[in-house]
Amino acid sequence: MNSKLQSKLFKKYPKIFRQRSLPITETCMSWGFECDDGWYWLLDMLCGLLQWDIDHNKHGQIEAVQVKEKYGTLRFYTDSSDDKQEGLISFAEYLSGYVCEHCGSTEEVTQTKGWIVTLCKPCLKEYKKRG
Numbered sequence: 001m002n003s004k005l006q007s008k009l010f011k012k013y014p015k016i017f018r019q020r021s022l023p024i025t026e027t028c029m030s031w032g033f034e035c036d037d038g039w040y041w042l043l044d045m046l047c048g049l050l051q052w053d054i055d056h057n058k059h060g061q062i063e064a065v066q067v068k069e070k071y072g073t074l075r076f077y078t079d080s081s082d083d084k085q086e087g088l089i090s091f092a093e094y095l096s097g098y099v100c101e102h103c104g105s106t107e108e109v110t111q112t113k114g115w116i117v118t119l120c121k122p123c124l125k126e127y128k129k130r131g
Helices: 003-012 036-055 084-100 120-129
Strands: 064-070 075-078 109-111 119-120
Touching: 003 036, 036 075, 075 084, 075 119, 084 109, 084 119, 109 120
Parallel strands: none
Antiparallel strands: 064 075, 109 119
16 A cells, blocks of 8 residues: 555554554564555545444454455454454455455456456456556
């Protein structure tokens, strides 16, 4: 994810992304988001729901330890989470399979074969050109 979008999420959700400043020997969040820009809105929605639930329903504060793409879908790993938080995370991870990782489109999204990437048709065309 580009640094501008990444910084927006870090600033908007400082409690969830507290580990972003820790050394790489302690957390993978120091690498930042290991996915493309298209999932920004999905991550923003997920973090908003998680933080609202934590603040209003006295759930324990979770901290992201790694956010990345794996096998074409989002992975959002935390230090701890309860069943409700896991449900929100699992739903966002599921939805990522229907959202273009590059541009965020939900129209005509597919997954590539081989190295699995979730892309819309226009982004897939560009991806194939780059080889």
